[in-house]
Amino acid sequence: MIFAAGHGTRMRELTQACPKPLLKVAGLPLIDRALALADEAGIARKVVNLHYLGEMIAAHLGGRGDIVFSPEAGAALETGGGLRHALPLLGAGPVFTLNPDSIWTGGNPLPALAAAWRGDAMSALLMLVPKARAIGHAGAGDFTLGADGRLQRFTGKGEPLIYGGAQIIATDGLADLPQGAFSLNLLWNRMLAEGRVFGILHPGRWADVGTPEGIALAEALLREAGDV
Numbered sequence: 001m002i003f004a005a006g007h008g009t010r011m012r013e014l015t016q017a018c019p020k021p022l023l024k025v026a027g028l029p030l031i032d033r034a035l036a037l038a039d040e041a042g043i044a045r046k047v048v049n050l051h052y053l054g055e056m057i058a059a060h061l062g063g064r065g066d067i068v069f070s071p072e073a074g075a076a077l078e079t080g081g082g083l084r085h086a087l088p089l090l091g092a093g094p095v096f097t098l099n100p101d102s103i104w105t106g107g108n109p110l111p112a113l114a115a116a117w118r119g120d121a122m123s124a125l126l127m128l129v130p131k132a133r134a135i136g137h138a139g140a141g142d143f144t145l146g147a148d149g150r151l152q153r154f155t156g157k158g159e160p161l162i163y164g165g166a167q168i169i170a171t172d173g174l175a176d177l178p179q180g181a182f183s184l185n186l187l188w189n190r191m192l193a194e195g196r197v198f199g200i201l202h203p204g205r206w207a208d209v210g211t212p213e214g215i216a217l218a219e220a221l222l223r224e225a226g227d228v
Helices: 009-015 030-040 054-061 078-085 109-116 184-193 212-225
Strands: 046-050 067-071 095-098 102-104 124-130 143-145 151-153 161-169 197-201 206-208
Touching (some): 046 054, 078 184, 102 161, 102 212, 109 124, 109 161, 109 197, 124 143, 124 184, 143 197, 151 184
Parallel strands (some): 124 197
Antiparallel strands (some): 095 161, 102 206, 124 161
């Protein structure tokens, strides 16, 4: 699933008439970059949720038969609510989720997640980036990684790791969560308490395209990596 329903308010005037997933980095819309990762990983079916200016995203992707849209009426459902709303389209079992506002260098995160996934022990497997290799991210850190690969929330101790916006997650725990809008953090918190959230480290660098300044940072990263 690719999360494409957000308003992108931190992009300011850039998203007044253009949804954030259609903003371009080095000449290519963010959502096209995300779909290229999924295509390269051999993922045959993609679900894209839509809300703000969703008709523009649907028109942009309308020629692709491998994409199913999950429109959200009323208020946007956020990541958790959006994933739950899309479950009839995704089917049973764990799924990849991908944020299109992330730029990766040094390898595709999706095959690496698939290779490390162990459904017997894991409810979620997150791709993480050490803060020193994360560009454009203002937060202190999201998680710390234990010796056994399990994650804990970053509390100021240990190496701060950034969630890069790519994961595999089991969706069965969504069934008893409230309908409507909620963050995936609500589901992660349950899984963290059960010791079933794991992480792996991305070997390359990563940029958060959350602000207009983030576009320039991401383009510089791609040039440095020779990917443009």
